[in-house]
Amino acid sequence: MDSQADLADILAGEPERIATGFQFTEGPVWHSDGYLLFSDIPANRIVKWTPDGKTETFREPSGNSNGLTYDRAGRLIACEHGNRRVSRTEPDGTITVLAERYNEKRLNSPNDVVVKSDGSIYFTDPPYGVSEAERELDFQGVYRIAPDGTLTLLIDDFDRPNGLAFSPDEKSLYIDDTAHRHVRAFDVLEDGTLANGRILVDMAIDAQGSPDGMKVDTAGNLYVTGAGGTWVVSPSGEHLGTIVTAELPANCAFGDSDNKTLYITARTSVYRVRLKIEGMKTF
Template sequence: MAVLAVLLGVAGAGSGRLQSSEVAVAATGLRFTEGPAVHPDGYLVFSDIPADTIYALRDAGPEVFRRPSGQANGLVFDGGGRLLACEHANRRVSRTEPDGTVTPLATHYQGKRLNSPNDLVVRSDGAVYFTDPPYGVRPEDRELPFAGVYRVGTDGAITLLADDFVKPNGLAFSPDETVLYVADTDRGWLRAFDVRADGTLADGRVFARTEPSGGLRPDGLKVDVRGNVYVAGADGIVVFDSEGRPLETIALPERPANLVFGGPEGRTLYITARSEVYSVIVRFAGALGAARRAD
């Protein structure tokens, strides 16, 4: 693998209202990248699922952050700077302490093993929200008859928030954390839920609808400070405004899986896409995550 300072001619700088630079390759020579997250110190970490490795991307290039990773998928840092991971192979959500100790956060719901936790986000109150589709789990190995969205409270209690998804995937909060957006990949839907005062969800609705076959097939997603929703899809990063209207597509050479805002001003979009990691500068910064709020 390598770090490249290569600009790609897939979209010109300033070609849209939001994209402000060319797309650049940040790392290459990987197998299947996912789960980008920005450490409080500013560097990027990401998963390479088949390599069973979480990498940290520093100036000298990718270096091993954690191996084995449990074939980690989604990653996020909490307010204490600890890495939370959705471990596909271990069917759990974990927390990696600063000394490298790995602590399980969620493994079962009502005595039954989780399916395959996929992505997660931390709210400012410290609660962890995650999706649990059945990717990679044989039907005979499933213990839960549904694919859910869950909340793990600061007391460790696991609450099922929604169970009517086909395959819930990426998720992100609105800037004020009153709305949770969740990708329902196989249906081609982006769904939105109001977040109650107690952290549970209400008023689920379809925020944006696409054709599930050959269409967007939404995967990872993030939100900027203006409330625009950035979604990894078949053609690149598709951006919707807060009303669900499409604004722009940031084209990429490979199909993206996930994304995160980072950089000195929070306007660098890091995108995991198959064998490479890309970066592009956009007009608005990302909404603050838990790790950045703690700075």
């Protein structure tokens, strides 16, 4: 199955473009106050979109932010692609650096991030935003920041680790491997580390795009931006169908008051599509 026509039990409408004119959109995240934030990476800013169709600059410069999310206290967590760090915005607007170095070496270029219910933060660190000469680490890691701030390397054998998301019960963590064009699943252990890595779905088909961003709905389905559009994948790894937008997607996020709208960042634009299934909430 390879089209949104196969997604009758999931889609409640057709994708529509809601904003355009950007350089490269990424990292969408919905705020419970009723607005969407997303990164425009080359423009070095975070953009705020409201349901009246208006956009405004939320933060500039943004450190060439990429992935965005919120922690359980509603604080913005950002992968600052250009600054090579993960940051948190405090209620008073000040920015706290959560991770910048591993074993005294600068991170590559933090890309995407997810927060577990216990407050721990998981992020990926491919080298997209750094030249080979500037790299200090000889691997591309997946990391965990514990609630006490301790940074732990979890996995180091990815080639362009990218989007990541937990299953609804948080017993599994899914991670995109962009270069290998597949999504891996890992068991999440009691101490927050990962085990039993395996390929959940292979996206190496004859279509433009590789796995990039990812989110999970309350039924456990994965929404993975990649080859030909946004793939909807069952918890067992079955490709249920693809949500096709006019531009190749990079990331997605659930939003609106019922969390049944999927917002998709795609190159110069942002799209949305209504769903019949509720997405997992950020906070």
